[in-house]
Amino acid sequence: MERNHGLDSAATTENMSTALSEKEEDRREREHFIDVLSALACYMPFMMNEVVRRKRHFERLSNTRLERLPGGAKGATSVLDNMIRAVHQNSAFLHHICLNPNSYHDAFRTSQHEWDMIPAVVAHMQRIRTAKDLDAKKVFKYAGKPHHMAKVKGTLHQCYREWSAAGSLERKQAFFPLIEQLQKHMPVTSQNKNQLRVLVPGCGLGRLVLEICSRGYATQGNEFDYFMLLTCNLLLNGTDRKNMYSIFPWIERRCNVYNRADVFRPVTFPDVCPADLVSKNPGYDMSMCAGEFLEVYKSHTECWDAVVACFFLDTAPNIFTYLETIHRMLKPGGILTSIGPLMYHWASGTAAEDTRYGESIELSYDELRHVVESYGFRILHEERRVCQYAVCPGSMLQTSYNAVLFTAKKKERTDPKTQTAPDSTRAAFK
Numbered sequence: 001m002e003r004n005h006g007l008d009s010a011a012t013t014e015n016m017s018t019a020l021s022e023k024e025e026d027r028r029e030r031e032h033f034i035d036v037l038s039a040l041a042c043y044m045p046f047m048m049n050e051v052v053r054r055k056r057h058f059e060r061l062s063n064t065r066l067e068r069l070p071g072g073a074k075g076a077t078s079v080l081d082n083m084i085r086a087v088h089q090n091s092a093f094l095h096h097i098c099l100n101p102n103s104y105h106d107a108f109r110t111s112q113h114e115w116d117m118i119p120a121v122v123a124h125m126q127r128i129r130t131a132k133d134l135d136a137k138k139v140f141k142y143a144g145k146p147h148h149m150a151k152v153k154g155t156l157h158q159c160y161r162e163w164s165a166a167g168s169l170e171r172k173q174a175f176f177p178l179i180e181q182l183q184k185h186m187p188v189t190s191q192n193k194n195q196l197r198v199l200v201p202g203c204g205l206g207r208l209v210l211e212i213c214s215r216g217y218a219t220q221g222n223e224f225d226y227f228m229l230l231t232c233n234l235l236l237n238g239t240d241r242k243n244m245y246s247i248f249p250w251i252e253r254r255c256n257v258y259n260r261a262d263v264f265r266p267v268t269f270p271d272v273c274p275a276d277l278v279s280k281n282p283g284y285d286m287s288m289c290a291g292e293f294l295e296v297y298k299s300h301t302e303c304w305d306a307v308v309a310c311f312f313l314d315t316a317p318n319i320f321t322y323l324e325t326i327h328r329m330l331k332p333g334g335i336l337t338s339i340g341p342l343m344y345h346w347a348s349g350t351a352a353e354d355t356r357y358g359e360s361i362e363l364s365y366d367e368l369r370h371v372v373e374s375y376g377f378r379i380l381h382e383e384r385r386v387c388q389y390a391v392c393p394g395s396m397l398q399t400s401y402n403a404v405l406f407t408a409k410k411k412e413r414t415d416p417k418t419q420t421a422p423d424s425t426r427a428a429f430k
């Protein structure tokens, strides 16, 4: 199994393999995997602390003030009751992710007691059904690390983005322009159906991989985050019908709620059964490759027709390494198409937390474009696109990026600049 699934260690990808023995790497990787499962499994106490906090703060209000709320004191309590119901439902889904059979459980020989809450705690949590069952002074202990608990919440948001009907706007903004670029610059024909090899690095929950595959490309998704990999595994391999799951991705929201009902609106998914999506393309070729992008593809040379990067390039601590890998792995004439902002993931933080923070290179788009061309790519298309990323509908905070969509072609061996004319949109780029 590939290692280094976004480990929390302070070692870089490059020096990890040399600095640590293989046994030590395996031990760390297993420990990290167990930590991820523990974080998913302890969502309930983590979120119950939030319910307790709200209950405590409400209890400090005088009755007169409570009565000013919609529905009075009862209204306030019923908001907490709804929240508790939603926490139970999210927790059941997250548990399902952990328990769904997957190759990691086999490879690491995990047993449930290593990551799940102890049965007495589970039983205690299960008895909490309404706000009355909660002691406002209670603080629940849980095993998850703080940044992992943020990822648990992010996993629920990502289900919304990639797999719900409600998330289709975000997919229209980001996934479909990439697919259009691919189809335009590397079209599927009856001769090459299921033969053009397309890689989607940082593929999250795999929806873009499936969409591309269903259009006749031999597609591989790559992802290194166990939160994503485990959830993707459930969605792709443990889902046999539409709208099988229902969660409340936004219940943790404290601020910018316009309408209380917005955070209690359930999100059902998947909006399409994954098997139905790919069955549009008989003989399809789709795979997932788990592991750190640079590590996994380090020996791939001129064997991919296209790389489709969606909100991915800025995950690089050092974007030169990503570009060099992409350039090397593409066949001559192959294309890179990318959409996203430049929200460099390793831009703020300290090298003491993780050495990747100490390496971060933050290029502007014009600098990046220059660097891309310097590797021997020719820009075929570029434009600005408004994109949102896992935004709660109805929220008063609607972050959107004025992102860049660009497509670049690796020079043909013999070609130079005459083979593919740049789009007319190139000139319209602002």
Ligand SMILES: C[S@@+](CC[C@H](N)C(=O)[O-])C[C@H]1O[C@@H](n2cnc3c(N)ncnc32)[C@H](O)[C@@H]1O
Pocket (backbone or CB within 6 Å): 006, 161, 162, 174, 201, 202, 203, 204, 205, 222, 223, 224, 225, 228, 291, 292, 293, 294, 310, 311, 312, 315, 316
């Ligand atoms: C911003 S998310 C985008 C997810 C998906 N492409 C989308 O647009 O919804 C970036 C993804 O890249 C993954 N990622 C980041 N660095 C990676 C690396 N070095 N190798 C593989 N995956 C990586 C993250 O785990 C995350 O799922």
